[in-house]
Amino acid sequence: MTAPGNPHGSPARPWSSSDFRAAARSIAATGVRIYDHGWSPATSSNYSMRLNDRFCAVTVSGRDKGLLTEADIMVVGMDGTPASEGKPSAETGLHTQLYRRLPGAAAVLHTHSPASTVLTMHYPQEATLVLEGYELLKAFTGITTHESRLEIPVFDNTQDIDALAAEVDAAMDAGRITHAYLIRGHGVYTWADSMAACYRQLEALEFLFSVTVQRRMLGTRT
Ligand SMILES: [Zn+2]
Structure with missing residues (x-):
């Protein structure tokens, strides 16, 4: 296949x-771990890694995340345009928004877990989830003590990904987003400067979401 934007037809691709x-292997391996936790049921969720300033690798739409392989990963431009065979995840625009906005972001993970769904649906008025005082907050890049407060904004769900990406961008302008955001009745997005750091943050988030659900069931207003 001729590389996009290459008028000379040489086989060189712009990545x-x-x-x-390497990115496809990392995404596939991480995706299987995520599926095994039960955070990506029924082909949901999407994962990506930056290739360079103009392109990222992302999961192909509709693939079973428990069976993810390198063949389920494709390339898109940072405007969301496919640059290799396949149809990218419907939410690719939320990944590329993060890469355009955050030059240090190397990986983005998005899951549809039970705890994030319960928390955001059961408290429809809650626009921010606050995680505070937990030792596991140290799993987040730049946080070094449990005496920290992580605020995670909750956006209402929509199928209009461009509109949601614009909302996220505006919230970043306002300084409301640091490590992650939630989408109501849907799931969480998090990002970091490596896939390992991103997975670590995701695992911490899912743990803390689950802990928050359990504490609220016990009657603690966290
Ligand atoms: Zn989703």
Whole structure:
């Protein structure tokens, strides 16, 4: 296939094929771990890694995340346009918004977990989830003590991904987003400067969401 934007028809692509293979392997392996936790049921969720300033690798739409392989990963431009075979995840625009906005973001993970769904649906007036005082907050890049407060904004769900990406952008302008955001009745997005750091944050988030549900069931208003 001729690389997009290459008028000379040479086989060179505007991304490194070894970078793509490494990203695809990392996304597939991480995706299977996420599925095994029960955070990505029924082909939901999407994952990505930056390849360079102009392209990222992202999961193909509708793939079973429990069976994810390198063949389920494709390349898109930072405007969301497919740059290799396949149809990208419907929410690709939320990944590319983060990469455009945050030059240090190397990986983005998005899940549809039970705890994030329960928390955001059961408290429809809650526009921010506050996580405070937990030792596991140290799993987040830049946080070094449990005496920290992580505020996670909750956006209402929509199928209009461009509109949601604009909302996220505006919330970043306002300084409301640091490590993650939630979408009501839907799931969470988090990002970091490596896939390992991103997965660590996701695991901490899912743990803390689950803990918050359990504490509220016990009657603690967290
Ligand atoms: Zn989703």
